[in-house]
Amino acid sequence: MATSDSIIIGVLVTNRVINKLMKGDHSMRGYDRLVQLSKAAKVANVTLYFFSAKNVYFSKAVKGMIMDEQGVWEKKLFPLPDVLYDRLATRDTKSLSEQIRREFDRKGIKKINSISYFNKGEVYTNLLKNEKSNKYLPETKWFKNEKELITFLDRHSKVYLKAARGGRGRSVLCIESVESNGYQYKYFRDDRLFTGKALNFNELFTFIQKFFKDRPFIMQKGINLLKVDNSNIDFRAELQRNGEGKLGITGITARTGVKNSPITTHSSAYTLEQFLETVLYYPQEEIYLIKDQFETFLYDMYHALEEAYGPFGEIGIDFGLDTNGDIWFIEPNAKSAKVSLYKAYDKETYFKAFLNPIEYAKFLMKSVRNN
Ligand SMILES: Nc1ncnc2c1ncn2[C@@H]1O[C@H](COP(=O)(O)OP(=O)(O)O)[C@@H](O)[C@H]1O
Ligand SMILES: [Mg+2]
Numbered sequence: 001m002a003t004s005d006s007i008i009i010g011v012l013v014t015n016r017v018i019n020k021l022m023k024g025d026h027s028m029r030g031y032d033r034l035v036q037l038s039k040a041a042k043v044a045n046v047t048l049y050f051f052s053a054k055n056v057y058f059s060k061a062v063k064g065m066i067m068d069e070q071g072v073w074e075k076k077l078f079p080l081p082d083v084l085y086d087r088l089a090t091r092d093t094k095s096l097s098e099q100i101r102r103e104f105d106r107k108g109i110k111k112i113n114s115i116s117y118f119n120k121g122e123v124y125t126n127l128l129k130n131e132k133s134n135k136y137l138p139e140t141k142w143f144k145n146e147k148e149l150i151t152f153l154d155r156h157s158k159v160y161l162k163a164a165r166g167g168r169g170r171s172v173l174c175i176e177s178v179e180s181n182g183y184q185y186k187y188f189r190d191d192r193l194f195t196g197k198a199l200n201f202n203e204l205f206t207f208i209q210k211f212f213k214d215r216p217f218i219m220q221k222g223i224n225l226l227k228v229d230n231s232n233i234d235f236r237a238e239l240q241r242n243g244e245g246k247l248g249i250t251g252i253t254a255r256t257g258v259k260n261s262p263i264t265t266h267s268s269a270y271t272l273e274q275f276l277e278t279v280l281y282y283p284q285e286e287i288y289l290i291k292d293q294f295e296t297f298l299y300d301m302y303h304a305l306e307e308a309y310g311p312f313g314e315i316g317i318d319f320g321l322d323t324n325g326d327i328w329f330i331e332p333n334a335k336s337a338k339v340s341l342y343k344a345y346d347k348e349t350y351f352k353a354f355l356n357p358i359e360y361a362k363f364l365m366k367s368v369r370n371n
Contacts (some may be wrong), residue, residue, distance in 0.1 A: 006045060006046055006047065007046050007047070007082045007083065007361060007362055007365045008046070008047045008048075008049075008078065008079065008080075008081045008082050008083075009041065009046055009047070009048045009049075009081055009082070009083050009084075009085055009358060009361050010048075010049060010050075010051055010062060010064065010078070010080070010081030010083070010084055010085065011034075011037065011048060011049065011050045011051070011085045011087055012051060012052070012053070012084060012085070012086045012087060012088045012097065012100070012101075013034075013050050013051070013052060013087050013088060014052060014088060014089075014090075015052040015053070015054050016028070017034075017050065017052070018050065018051065018052045018054075018055060018065060021034075021050065021065045021073050022065065022073075022075060024073070030337060032342075033337070033338070033354070034050060034067070035067065035071070036350070036351060036354040037085075037354050037358070038066070038067035039351070039354070040351065040354040040355040040358050041358055042069070043355060044355060044358045044359055044362065046358060046361070046362065047066070047078070048066070048085075048358065049062070049064030049065060049066045049076070049078050049081075050064055050065045050066075051063065051064040051065070051078075052097075053095070053096040053097040053099070053100040054096065056080075056100050056103075059080070059100075059103050059107070060079075060080065061077055061078065061079060061080070062077070062078050062079070062080060062081070063075065063076070063077055063078075064076060064077075064078045066078075080104070080107065080109065081109060082109070082110060082361075082365050083109070083110045083111065083112065083361040083364055083365065084101075084104050084109050084110070084111045084112070085111075085112045085357060085361070086101065086111065086112070086113065086116040086335070087335055088116065088335075089117065089167065089335065101116070110361070110364045110365065110368065112312075112313035112314065112357050112360060112361060112364075113312045113313055113314065113315075113334050113335075114306075114309045114310030114311055114312060115309050115310075115334055116334050116335060117165060117334050117335065118331065118332050118333070118334055119164045119165060120140075120162055120163075120164045120165070120166065120218050120331055121140070121142050121164045121216065121218045122164075123305075123308075123331065123332060124137060124140040124218065126304075126305075126308035126309075127301070127304055127305070127308070127329070129308075130304040130307060130308070132300040132303070132304055133300055133301055133304035133329070136297060136300075136301065136319075136327055136328055136329040137328075137329055138220055138221040138222075138223050138328050138329075139156070139220070139221040140218050140219065140220045140221070141218065141219050142216065142218055142219075143161065143216070143217050143218065143219050146201070146205055148219075149205070149208075149219060150201055152219045153175065153177055153183070153201075154177075156221045156222060157176060157177055157222070158174065158175070158176050158221075158222025158224075159174075159175045159176075159219055159220065159221065159222055160172060160173070160174050160175075160219075160220045160221075160222050160262070161173040161174075161175065161208065161211075161212070161217050161218070161219055161220075162217055162218050162220060163212060163215045163216070163217045164215070164216045164217060164218060165215075168265055169188050169263035169264075169265035170188070170189070171212070171215070171217070172187060172188070172262065172263055173185055173186075173187045173208065173211055173212075174186045174187065174222065174262030174263075175204070176222075178197075181199075181200060182197060182198060182199050182200065183197070183198045183201075183204045184196070184197055184198075185197075185198065185204065185207065186260075186261070186262045187211070187262070188261065188262075188263055188265065193258060193260070193261050223320045223322050223328045223330075224322045224323050224324075225320045225321070225322060225323075226320070226321045226322065226323060227323075228256060228279060228280075229259065230259045230260055231256045231257045231258065231259050231260075231261070231264075231267075232256070232257045232261065232262070232263075232264055233254055233255065233256055233257075233264065233275075233320075233321070234254075234255055234257075234264045234318060234319065234320040234321075234330060235252055235253065235254055235255065235272070235294075235318070235319050235320065235321070236252070236253050236255060236269075236316055236317070236318055236336075236340045236341075237249055237251070237252040237253075237294070237298050237316070237317045237319070238250040238251050238252075238314065238316050238336060238338060238341055238353055239298060239299075239302050239314065239315050239316075239317060240313065240314040240353065240356040240357060240360070241312070241313050241314065241356065241360045241363070242356050242359055242360060242363075243356075243359030243360065243362060243363050244363060245360065245363045245364075245367075247299065247302060248356075249295065249298060250341070250349065250352055250353050250356065251271065251341045251344070251345050251349055251353070252271070252272040252294060252298075253269040253270065253271060253272065253340035253341060253343070253344040253345070254269065254270045254271075254272055254274075254275035254279070254344075255267040255268070255269050255340055256268050256269075256270075267340075268343065269339075269340040269343040269344040270344050271344045271345060272291065272294070273287070274344070276290060293327060294327070297319070297327050297329075298317055298319075301317055301319075301329055301332070302315055302317070305332055312334070313356075313357045313360040313361070313364075314336065314356065314357055314360075315332050315333065315334065315336075316332070316333035316336025316338070317329070317331075317332055317333070318330035318331045318332075318333065338350070338353050341353055
């Protein structure tokens, strides 16, 4: 039964997820995350329900789905949550979900994360202003016109074009200049690597327009990432605040991409230790050194992001190591799916990644109630 300090967390998801749960269909991607979160809520002794924007009534009550002790889903009417855990990818500012987010903000409902998605171009502008973070940023510019793109391609032998609001490597186009003025481009679609050639800039630009349509995108210097057997390596760190509001690193994974792929999504993952020891064969002293550098970098980036956007309970940070051993920031994720953590780590660490934001939600409410 609810005790005086027990809290309610509402997890905002798509209508599709809610409909499937109602039908007892568990086939959606990420179903396991719903289960993990529900189990973590039990452990933390809080009420946690899932809802979509359509299930909020007159901003007074919410029809939500909750998992009981036996793992059975129940539909119930709940009060508005104390804390919102926004797991929705919707970016449309006119959407119902966005209205709900604004309504919850007006009501002063706490949030795990200050914002629910990062715009890659804005992130760059914000982090460039900060002394602690700017040294880790590969040169990045908004795409404005063809002339600037030509200059950018002349300056860097490898360039990444990325939609400002991407995800899962779907809106990433990697371009390399080849001799005799042509270009080679690569991208991933439907789990497959595609490669194309353009004989000149005009041909390339026609393809770029088809690729991004009218979506804004950035131009970014290609980082000369460390490779193993022709596979790019990059890293994903899960940083989270705990029940005391204290920031920690839940896990760092090394991701190896498909051979010759420009992205490391759809990859195998190792824990950082496994990777340094058993793939790179680094000696212990060097491992300590790298872990130390990674930690400094990660905490600096997290704090820089908080300075720009406000507090976060968790951020997944993508970053790379180049062939000179320098660290480069790739992007932050406000809604990490924790896929690499799942692939590389033990069950306890994975579970901790779900428990932390819930404990953090309790911490947020404690500070409210003590004031
Ligand atoms: N500037 C870059 N240099 C080298 N690799 C990059 C660069 N930007 C992105 N990548 C690769 O592409 C992947 C996806 O890019 P990312 O910016 O994380 O977008 P998404 O939102 O699709 O995850 C990264 O994990 C990394 O492997
Ligand atoms: Mg990414």
